Amino acid sequence: MHDETDETIIRIAAALRPLPEVDPAQKARVLVAVAAERERARERRRRVVQIWRVAGGATLLAAAGLVVAVSLRLPPAREGGKASTPTVVAPAAGARAPATLGATLAGEARTAGFKTVQVVFRAPAARRVSVVGDFNAWDTGSDAMSQDPVTGLWSHTLVVRPGRHVYAFVVDDSLWMRDPRSPAAPDADFGRPGSVLLVGQP
């Protein structure tokens, strides 16, 4: 496009090629800012690690609390056979027991006005356990419990309105079990009592 030998152009190019002189003070300010930003990034990483450590510790504590609560509230399993000793971890006074803490927070965030109640049931030999009650229209498919492979305990988190509810467990779609640790709910209609679950607001 142009003649490289043109003297005018060569002079102009020569004048433009050298970098302008950098102000040492400005250079120092930039270096300080870069160092500060690097330190801030390091601090952010440290905080994330700390948060994960705290969260991990809290999870371990909650798990330990669950184990303790379950071991305190559950009677020992019967020897052999299909031991079916149900219990409900459901403090009427709110989410005070460790077993309900995590689930309660999650449930309230999902459905305002409702409360979560964790249900634990011991039936090592059962193939399927459901919680039924007025809160799920006595539907065995609504609140199926899941079994922990290590402990063999069945558990489930119910989402229920505050108030008085009647519930029971159905084992293998055939065995009706009320919770002996909760007050009995007489059943004048069908003669098969359930258990009372009183759920207050958080």
Next chain:
Amino acid sequence: MSSRRWSVSTALVPMIVGFVTPMALEAQQVAYAATAVSALDSVTQAAVARELVRARTRGLPVQPLMAKVREGQIKRAAPERIRIAVAALSVRLDSARSALGPTSTAAELVAGADAIAAGVDQESLRTVRTASGARDLAAPLGALAQLVASGVEARRATRMIVELLKKDAGPRELLAFGMAVETDVGAGVPAEESAVFRLRAIETQGVGSERVTVAGAPDIPLGQTTTGRPSGGTKRKP
């Protein structure tokens, strides 16, 4: 017989879906409710259908009646008992609405019907409604039903619930009160004595205090509370 059953089922399922859908139930529950009723024999289906139509016409919630059908099925009750139970629940829901007012929610009507089943009369329901004002009635009525089921005389239990409502007790206090009395009764304390003691404890410590809440926890027997035991201590006859 089989063709009659088919025709009843065929007519019933869309009708049930039509009843329940406006109540904003989830699709799963709609399908479930329809299945529950269609599993009955044709005679019971027809009788239950009549009850549903009657309830719907009177503006009563239909879903609790469906749930009663399913409850009967899961408890392996005879069809005739299921029919009678559905009809009885329909009457209780109607009574509850008469007492609680036409603007009552479905949950309040169900709680009222449960309270009536426990032995609470309409006048008591009216009293609780008046004392509650605009607050939701499910918890007060649940606590009332529990007190009566525990053995506290209905009118006396109503006065206690009203007293707590006047002190702005919330659902947690009310239900903890009911549960505490039940726990005491299970431990052998006469229901009336326990109720008086627990009510006095709440009044002494103040509504909403942590100690009241703790005292109401199911696993804490009366003897462990810091305020002492109720007088007497004679065990309830089984």
